[in-house]
Amino acid sequence: MTLLDSVSNVLNQYSSGSTPNAANATEHFDQVAQTAPPNAIAEGLSAMFKSNQTPAFGSMVGNLFNGSNGEQKAGMLNQLIASVGPSTVAQMAGGGVLASLLGGGASQITPQQAQNVSPEVVQQLAAHAEKTDPSIVDKASAFYAQHSTLVKTLGGAALSIALAKVAERQRA
Structure with missing residues (x-):
């Protein structure tokens, strides 16, 4: 066989x-x-x-993020941020860490920076992204x-x- x-x-x-x-x-x-x-x-x-x-989608993405390496974390974070936009990230509860990482005109999170983001923040970001841009589920699926x-x-x-x-x- x-x-x-x-x-x-x-x-x-x-x-x-x-x-x-x-x-x-x-x-x-x-x-x-x-x-x-x-x-x-x-x-x-x-x-x-x-x-x-x-x-929920956010919960599963948070779990996957928790087990990811720096490259994987940065890849998913950058997709989520692109989906909701940096200004929305700054307004989210818990988004302060991400907003500070995106400060100074940065548009991408590096693998090193991604290591400093908690799975809970990613869970919130993913849940928000799903509500505002349902196509994020398919993008996350392609990524994973x-x-x-x-x-x-x-x-x-x-x-x-x-x-x-x-x-x-x-x-x-």
Whole structure:
């Protein structure tokens, strides 16, 4: 059995309507993420972020941010800031740290600066961004599709939702 056959078998489990054991979802997600195109993974992550069976988008982004390295933190922060704008960041509760980092005309947060931002601030920023620019969910999904190892920290239930969407896309 080739790796592609193995992934097809995994996705068939998620497309059958009966969700496999969530404990296996991390392993299954890893297999699928290694072979599926990034846009398919991003679509699955978007479904996961939007699901009413998972925590709120802001909460999940905050959790992912907490486990990220400096480059990943800066990448997500810069997307969120671009989505809401620096002036909104300055007005947010907890946005003072970010506003000070963006002071002096800076438009991007560096990986070193991102290490000084708390996951709680990112959670607030992501929740606000989702309300003002719903496309941020798809942008975050595309970003995290490139960092599938990080996504596995969200747990089996969330990954099962993402895998079901990837399986649905495969059937189409």
